[in-house]
Amino acid sequence: MLEKVQADRKNKLQKVRELGVDPYGSRYDTAEPIADVLGRFDDDGEGQSADVAGRLTLIRDMGKLIFAHIRDQGGQMQICLRKNALDERSWQLAKLLDLGDLVAAAGPLQRTRTGEITVFAERLTLLCKSLTPPPEKFHGLQDVEARYRRRYLDLMTNPESREVFDRRTEIIDHIRGKLRGRGFVEVETPMMQPIYGGAAARPFVTHHNTLDADLYLRISPELYLKRLLVGGMEKVFEINRNFRNEGLSTQHNPEFTMLELYQAYADYEVMMEITEELISSAAAHIAAPGLVRRIQSWYDHGCEPGAILMWPGGQAGFDADHKAYKVIKSGRTVLPFGDEQVDFSAPFARATYDELLREHAGVSMFDGDAAREKARELGIDESNKDDAVVVNDVFEATVEDKLIQPTFVLDYPADLCPLTRRGDDERIALRFELYMAGMEIANAYTELNDPAVQEANLRRQLRGEADGETMRVMDEDFLNALLHGMPPAGGLGIGIDRVIMLLTNSKSIRDVILFPLLRPESQ
RNA sequence: GGGGGAGUAGCUCAGUUGGAAGAGCAACGGCCUUUUAAGCCGUAGGUCGUGGGUUCGAGUCCCACCUCCCUCACCA
Numbered sequence A: 001m002l003e004k005v006q007a008d009r010k011n012k013l014q015k016v017r018e019l020g021v022d023p024y025g026s027r028y029d030t031a032e033p034i035a036d037v038l039g040r041f042d043d044d045g046e047g048q049s050a051d052v053a054g055r056l057t058l059i060r061d062m063g064k065l066i067f068a069h070i071r072d073q074g075g076q077m078q079i080c081l082r083k084n085a086l087d088e089r090s091w092q093l094a095k096l097l098d099l100g101d102l103v104a105a106a107g108p109l110q111r112t113r114t115g116e117i118t119v120f121a122e123r124l125t126l127l128c129k130s131l132t133p134p135p136e137k138f139h140g141l142q143d144v145e146a147r148y149r150r151r152y153l154d155l156m157t158n159p160e161s162r163e164v165f166d167r168r169t170e171i172i173d174h175i176r177g178k179l180r181g182r183g184f185v186e187v188e189t190p191m192m193q194p195i196y197g198g199a200a201a202r203p204f205v206t207h208h209n210t211l212d213a214d215l216y217l218r219i220s221p222e223l224y225l226k227r228l229l230v231g232g233m234e235k236v237f238e239i240n241r242n243f244r245n246e247g248l249s250t251q252h253n254p255e256f257t258m259l260e261l262y263q264a265y266a267d268y269e270v271m272m273e274i275t276e277e278l279i280s281s282a283a284a285h286i287a288a289p290g291l292v293r294r295i296q297s298w299y300d301h302g303c304e305p306g307a308i309l310m311w312p313g314g315q316a317g318f319d320a321d322h323k324a325y326k327v328i329k330s331g332r333t334v335l336p337f338g339d340e341q342v343d344f345s346a347p348f349a350r351a352t353y354d355e356l357l358r359e360h361a362g363v364s365m366f367d368g369d370a371a372r373e374k375a376r377e378l379g380i381d382e383s384n385k386d387d388a389v390v391v392n393d394v395f396e397a398t399v400e401d402k403l404i405q406p407t408f409v410l411d412y413p414a415d416l417c418p419l420t421r422r423g424d425d426e427r428i429a430l431r432f433e434l435y436m437a438g439m440e441i442a443n444a445y446t447e448l449n450d451p452a453v454q455e456a457n458l459r460r461q462l463r464g465e466a467d468g469e470t471m472r473v474m475d476e477d478f479l480n481a482l483l484h485g486m487p488p489a490g491g492l493g494i495g496i497d498r499v500i501m502l503l504t505n506s507k508s509i510r511d512v513i514l515f516p517l518l519r520p521e522s523q
Numbered sequence B: 001g002g003g004g005g006a007g008u009a010g011c012u013c014a015g016u017u018g019g020a021a022g023a024g025c026a027a028c029g030g031c032c033u034u035u036u037a038a039g040c041c042g043u044a045g046g047u048c049g050u051g052g053g054u055u056c057g058a059g060u061c062c063c064a065c066c067u068c069c070c071u072c073a074c075c076a
Helices: A002-018 A034-040 A088-094 A144-149 A151-157 A159-181 A222-230 A268-286 A289-299 A353-361 A368-377 A387-398 A451-459 A476-484 A496-504
Strands: A049-061 A065-072 A075-082 A102-111 A117-120 A123-128 A205-208 A213-217 A235-243 A255-264 A317-320 A323-326 A334-337 A340-343 A349-352 A407-413 A428-436 A439-446 A489-495
Touching: A034 A049, A034 A065, A034 A075, A034 A117, A049 A075, A049 A117, A049 A123, A088 A123, A144 A151, A151 A159, A159 A235, A159 A268, A159 A496, A222 A235, A222 A255, A222 A476, A222 A489, A255 A268, A255 A496, A268 A428, A268 A439, A268 A489, A268 A496, A334 A496, A349 A353, A353 A387, A353 A407, A368 A387, A387 A407, A439 A496, A451 A476, A489 A496
Parallel strands: A075 A117, A349 A407
Antiparallel strands: A049 A065, A049 A102, A065 A075, A102 A117, A102 A123, A205 A213, A235 A255, A255 A489, A317 A323, A334 A340, A407 A428, A428 A439, A439 A489
16 A cells, blocks of 8 residues: 555656756755744735745645645645646646655635635745655554654654654753753763773674774763862763663663763752752753743644733643643642652752661661661662662652652762761761652762772672672873862763653653664564 | 553544445646635545454454553663
8 A cells, every 4th residue: 555655646746846946955945934824924014925945744635725734844824726826737747646745735825715824825835745645644653663763753653752852952952051051061071991980781792893992882971070070070971871781671771861960069059059050040941931932832723823812810730641741839830740740949858868778768877787678678689788789669659650759869878979078967968868759860879989888889889789890990191180180070861862851741761862772673 | 671552644643343445635627716634526645554364254353573652760
């Protein structure tokens, strides 16, 4: 069947050529964004005209009169093609158009009898003939696997999907702007590393032929960014991919985007302020009415923006089935995430690791025996694991999914944190993680800059960590760098994909990554 | 890897107890100059995920496998 449709379309393509028209178009830079056209239309104005370009999403052919919807990246509107308004060749061309073709139409701009703003074309230009029909015009592409594997079809037909990726870009731009405003410089450090480190994860391995050397795709940029602190770069950040050779889930993609930043002469308290500012301001930015208005034009199918856009009480809101954004309380930014309402307003709640563990598990992080008992009660295998690993297993099992509202968890068990400075109490590390909606979003510490302690930490193996998942791979050059003296510093990592999930109400990380990793299709 | 769910036309989906594979959209032919998922008349389109099995007969029942989704495990 598909072959037949493609053959029909190739026939039409040939007929287009016989008309002397290039079916693959060429430069066309006179078109105006559709959202702008709809926005400037004046009901009392006369002699208005427009020139728009985009993909045909709907065609209603009435013989000598054709109505069609044309969509560009910011909006959709109606065009009308009439036999007696076009020259003979253009009319022949109009009758050969299919859903999915890219065209441009120019002519007078008027409302139709039923009130829809419409370009009554006097010029029609074919920009690209489409040989494969688009998905169903009303339901769009629903099949989840197809949406991930053939993202171009998802983007073409599902505006709410495009919307998520537009927001992703806006959020990352916003974060970069905030960091630049604080005097941070963006750097790029190796993705391919001879020694991997900075996190506890299994790496991907690759090979450089000329050097005949195995290299690892980085699991973290941390050790390189700290070298830059040694070199005198006092405020650095990197937003880039990390690769971890681990399982896939709704919260894990093997390659994911991480923000890491380091600030000399700061500590984890400063990192908390920065985290709060980045995330709460990104949420406020993304919930701003101006953005909601622009988005709304996608759903409007040609009705003028403004008709649906004024929300009562100055609140911004947006509802399209599963993607909903709202600013609910004035002065606070509250966004829905699934069944939850998450309040992104600063300041975020703070609690120590030990307080939370006592509250939810009834044991102290300093009492290894009690933690083991609790672990057995929870069905966690605690044999052959060090106390700190058992404690953390209990923490993850009992506390994590309770942390829906933004919460800084402070002061981790020192044994879990080889790169972190100890507190006055040597058993704790000056580290926090930020949890939201039960997900780990950020991780930061007051950085360890004592080379002797750092070396000892890296040499010590913790029992209970799986083979190959330890960060204790000795990086002599990193230790040498510390011997030259690294300023006391705060370091922060934020999982960008998860932030995007929270701010776009996406329950799966695959919905915020354009091309998530799936099993390759066989044959 | 364990558990649960799904896979039927290009797309969105029905398919009863096992008894002749369906609808809408898209496509093709025809009518139609103000339609809104246009309408009307007609035509065509299927390896029912793959491979076995049970049966007179399998989209439907059984087994294995493939892919995706959810969940658990894994995972800073």
